[in-house]
C-alpha cells in the first residue's frame with residue numbers, strides 16, 4: 001500500500017506503507033543510531049515526532065519486547081529505507097510490522113533517508129504528515145506546542161523498591177524504563193506524575209530526580225514543576241537527565257532554546273575538558289549557554305562539535321544534570337559514571 005510523507009515545505013515523497021494503515025502528523029526528526037530500534041521508538045521523548053532512521057537497515061534483528069523503554073511505541077510515525085521484509089521477530093515471535101499496526105503507528109519504507117536527513121540538516125526540523133493520499137493538508141500543526149509530557153507521564157504514584165537505604169522522589173516527565181532501573185540500584189523510588197501536588201507532599205525522600213521527556217521544556221504545563229525544582233533545591237539534592245537538565249536550568253533562571261535539528265544518535269562526543277565521552281543523545285532543545293551567566297549554574301561539559309551545553313552544576317548546592325543519556329539504551333556506557341556520582345551524593349555505598 002502506498003503512503004506519502006508530506007512536508008510543510010510542500011515536498012511529497014511516496015513509499016511503501018507498513019504498520020498502521022491510518023495517517024498521522026508530527027515534527028520530522030532523524031536519528032543516526034544504527035542499533036536499538038526498539039529502545040528508540042518506545043522512548044517517550046519522541047512523543048509528537050515522526051522519526052527517520054538515517055541508518056538504512058531496520059528490523060534486521062528480532063523485536064525484543066524486554067528492550068522496550070516504555071509500555072508502547074511513542075513515535076507518531078516511522079520513516080525507513082530498508083525495514084526488513086522479515087518482520088518476524090525471531091524467538092520473541094513479535095513481528096515488527098504487527099507491533100506497529102497494533103500500536104496505531106504508521107510507517108513508510110523505501111525512502112531515501114539520506115536526502116531527507118540532508119534537507120533537515122539544511123532547513124531545520126519540519127512539520128509533516130504521513131498520509132494515504134498525496135494531498136497537502138490545510139495546516140501543519142506544531143506538536144511541540146502540545147502538553148506532550150501530560151500525554152506520556154504516568155497518572156498514578158508508584159513505589160519502586162530498589163536499594164532501600166535511600167529514597168528518591170522520581171518525577172515522571174516521560175521517563176525511559178532504563179533510568180528507573182539504573183537509579184533502582186542506588187535507591188528506592190517514589191515515582192510521581194509530572195503534575196503531582198509537590199508542595200503538599202508527605203513523602204520522605206533524600207533527593208529529587210527529573211528524567212527525560214518530550215516536547216518544549218518551557219511549556220506552560222511544566223511551570224509548577226520548575227517552581228518546585230527551585231524551591232526543593234534549597235533542602236535536597238536535585239539531579240536530572242535531558243529534559244531534567246533543561247528544567248533545572250529554567251528553575252535557576254537560565255533559558256533553553258530550540259535547536260535547528262537537535263542531537264539524536266549514539267555517537268555524540270562530549271567533554272569536560274579532560275577527556276572525551278561518546279554518548280547517546282535525543283534532544284531538540286538545549287540550554288542557552290549565554291543565559292547561564294546570570295545563574296548560579298556552571299557549564300561542566302559540552303559537545304565538542306557545536307558546544308551545546310551537556311552538563312550543568314550549581315556552584316554551591318548539590319544540583320547537577322546532564323543533557324546526554326548516561327543510561328544509554330541504546331548507545332555507549334561512557335556516561336555511566338553519572339550514576340556513581342548520584343550514589344556519592346546520596347552517601348550510599350552499594351552493598
Ligand SMILES: NC(=O)CC[C@H](N)C(=O)O
Pocket residue numbers: 045211212213214215216217241242243244282283284285286
Ligand atoms: N530526551 C529528552 O529528554 C528530550 C528533552 C526535550 N524534549 C528535547 O527535545 O530537547
